[in-house]
Amino acid sequence: MKLQRNGRSKALAIGAMALVGSLSLAACGSDDNADPKASGAPSAAAIACGKAGQLLGAGSTAQGNAIDTWKVAFGNACAGSTITYSGGGSGAGVQQFNQGKVAFAGSDSALKEADVTASKEICKTGQGINLPLVAGLISVIYNVDGVDNLVLDGPAIAGIFDSKIVKWNDPAIAKLNPTAKLPDAEIQAVHRSDDSGTTENLTKYLEKTSGGAWPYKASKTWAGKGGQSAAQSAGVSAQVKQVPNSISYAELSFAQTNNLKSAAIATGASKPVEATAANAAATFAKAKIAGTGSDLALTLDYATKEEGSYPLVLVTYEIVCDKGNKAETLDTLKSFLTYAVSDAGQQAIGTKGYVPLPKELSEKVKTAVTALA
Amino acid sequence: MSTATDSVAVAPQLRRGLTTNRLPSWAPAGIAVLSIVIGVAIGLLGSLDSKIQWGLLAGLAFVGLTYGLSAKVEGRRQAKDRLATSVVWLAFVLAVIPLAALVFYTVQQGASVVDARFLNHSMKGVLQTEAGGGVYHALLGTLMQVALATAMAAPIGLLTAVYLVEYGRGRLAKAVTFFVDVMTGIPSIVAGLFILSLWILLFGFQYSGFAGSLALAILMVPVVVRSTEEMLKLVPNELREASYALGVPKWKTILRVVLPTAIGGITTGVMLAVARITGETAPVMMLVFGSDIINENPFEGPQQSLPLYIWQQYQTNNDFGYARAWGAALVLIAFVMALNLVARGIARWRSPKSGH
């Protein structure tokens, strides 16, 4: 039986100490992370704080870093106001928004018809609208020794990710990279194992530009054959870093923080377009607004052939009610979004691997934000 | 081998019949060293790049050599015994290596960020892409959520176990036993989905630490029932009968005699269950919302939790995030370890001293 134990109190003493330790810890925590060497947070003057309050948002992980940057700046400037954003995915974000659990949702794609209908219940007098606030681009990241300036085009990317092109020295790749020393090695194509807006945008691009080499419908779920997968952008970036001869796709910021090489894309312009924020901005400048009224859903031209326009772009929206936002959070919501779309806000995320919105578009968003009620 | 024959020669009249030839006492250690050498040698010569292979080869060599030598010197029966011993030792080593590697890796990765500042600061105002911040808000959240879950699950689990052991006859008891077993196998994510749909979507409550603890309680109850049941079964029937003989009613017997006798084991069981739910990620992820700031009210507003914090920091995919993730993992393991120690301490302290 368990009862016979020679009573040794050492374990008890250690245990008690540990418990007391963890309990005493519970008495002295601090939210104050004010640091003398705080990052170049914008001066408080740039932010018009509204009424103090807590604002909840949820959704896309692709814009997680942007929201993170904004909320830190906003929180520093406006004592008492906190933004809490939970990056559980666009689908979950829209669902939470439509149940009235959060004040805004972050989404990788514009609201669907059914979602707009559903949002009318929460927005009472209005409906859910899409405000494009975070623009970005998708890098095709790769890890091949000795190849530094890889160039790919739509059909090649489609072939690689659908396991039709299996070797790095395949003629389809060699044709685009006449000077590169492509190894005779198998391509390790890595895609996202979770459903994501990044996959959706990539496949939208492939659908338009691969000339039939990508036979599937664009979707958040990966449809291609073969290859390997990893969860989240963090996961695929880690794979590309670890595994030689691998290729994948992720938002620009992941390529930057992991020092991964990004392929340039041959769009049909005179020379291949590098995956840079400036080149993506050129594409956004040509984006058309598909939404009506204050809904600013965008139509992106993935098949662009303009000089210096990077085609693999994505835009994520903040979804709010045009009218009928909750009264207690409306003020905070407006001042937060106003800051986000301001030049200061857009410049702040520009250094984090995102693309500042073109002036014309950001003015429209500003107008829409001001009109929120 | 020669030693064996020697010893027989020295004292034939004593040894004969009672003992057979034996390997010297240093033989297992010697064989272990030899087989490690073999493993390394094959590994180096065959240029096998994975240390796992070296270890497996050494292990195989150890078992094989022990059996072969022993069979030759000591006979089949002894050889089998040696074989069993060496396999058990090998199992021990096989188990220790990955587990030790895991703990070592976590400490190595996390120790550099864990300091007082890390422990008593939240992440408020800290960019994910920069250094700084801490786990205080997450630790506090986990502490509250687990405490609430325990407050719900422990009494229910305890009473159910009492019912099963002391009262349980017939169909209801059988059904409860079976479904407790099934409940131990509920995937944590399903428990999370269930509470999400019921508590938050159907009843319309907000995300909160409490919602998380509801899901954790579901996961905790079966473990408490199982362990308490086993402990109550260990209480000798003589104690119960003695109590009844004195005219003490059943419920008092249970409360005053049975439970106190088993309290040590019960506490251990509850604490192990607590340790188990403390590390749950999936259900908390969809229920507590997550937050950067300290929220001291588990019933209102978003709260953070340690496993969720680790997951979020891992996803930031930068060195500072990784460091914070490992630091938090270290804090979580230390926290669970502390709970375990407390459980063991209580078990030793409270269990009635036996007469032996």
Next chain:
Amino acid sequence: MTSSPPVASGGRARRGRSDSRRGDSIFFNLSRGSGVLLLVIMAAIAGFLTYRSFLSFGHNEGNFFTTFEWLPDAPVPTFGIAVLVFGTIASSIIAMVIAVPVAVGVALFISHYAPRRIAQPFAYLVDLLAAVPSIVYGLWGALFLVPHMSGLTSWMDEYLGWTYIFDSTKTGAAPRSLFTVGIVLAIMILPIITAVSREVFKQAPRMHEEAALALGATRWEMIRTAVLPFGRPGVISASMLGLGRALGETIAVATVLSSSPVLSLHLMDPGGGTFAQNIALRFGEAGENGRNALMASGLVLFVITLLVNGAARMIIARRKEYSGAN
């Protein structure tokens, strides 16, 4: 109620008796109530999963049991659990095949072989590891174990490739396969199985052990005849606890496995998927039908767990009669 027992006499005793009866009935009802509450919770979970599942079955153009893809939100919703069933069971079997023998060995080591001085702290370490959060196993698996597995994988491919199962056909790919997942799960459930088995082995009747030794049995023969038969139901029950955790593991599998809708017996190749991992990866972006479909897969996992536990119960019940315990 009126018939007073012969020993009880006097008002105080009588009141005490009725008090105690009330106390008894309150306590009985309380404890039975918690049992019933558990049943209600289980029924609620099962009912809720079933309800949501049926909502999704109407919107499925594929066969729920044989389709490989998981596309419930596509214009033509198609989803099935074939890959998930295979992946979940295969990875759990690998985990059990590795973990159970090792765990029994370790448990025996602690209870019967190790010197006391090693056994005590080691037993404690094992208990501790039973509580390491799965996310830590996941991170460790993805960042540490997978890079260390490639040598072993290619080695097994070379020498055991003829078994088909261990044949890896994708050269150069990181070994983020069902096999590696099985190993991570094995390491994860090892402490649980060990902890419970150890306690059971310790309870083996001393008299039997000593009798065996007195008859001249070697230590192994003693263990085989006196300890193992006694411990068998406990080990099975411990294994089921471990299996339950392996079947439902989410985060560790999601970080380690390279999932894809492919059903292949090449367990060393990246690919496959498990129920819990699929739910975790798809839930965030799922639409209405997608969420229901995920619930349906949760229901299947639930049923699998139920069957496995029921089977284990039956085995334990039957073994008990022969074990000679008690």
